[in-house]
Amino acid sequence: MAEKLAPERHDFVHNGQKVFEWDQTLEEVNLYITLPPNVHPKAFHCRIQSKHLEVGIKGNPPYLNHDLSAPVKTDCSFWTLEDDIMHITLQKREKGQTWASPILGQGQLDPYATDAELITTSESLRYLTEAGGPKSTTNTELCGGIRI
Secondary structure (H helix, E strand, O other), X not given: OOOEOOOOOEEEEEOOEEEEEEEEEOOEEEEEEEOOOOOOHHHEEXXXXXXXXXXXXXXXXXXXXXXXXXXXXXXXXXXEEEOOEEEEEEEEOOOOOOXXXXXXXXXXXXXXXXXXXXXXXXXXXXXXXXXXXXXXXOHHHHOOOOOO
């Protein structure tokens, strides 16, 4: 598992209501959306574009329809449904970049916590660089083990 930039999930809240939870690693941003009950899993859709995310129930206005804070690799990003949770994995185009929020212009992490996380991340990146770093360049390994 990749090293977390943030030690726990963060709540994304709008108008006092939790919209989703999220976390990030050096390579990806993960969103966790609690799905409404009594809706068949095949009714949900998720469209991941380089700089935009759309999530909703087919035939209805999207639940989320927003630009992302930074570009993602669409060929390595994906979503799954499990136990009434939609898990969206967005592969960062710029590895190691810290996102203040998945949604452009919304929310911000605690700057003191972010600074501490960046120091840890920088130390880890320096260690990997000095140790020669990963040697793999296959698509499967670049996309976190997912075969595409």
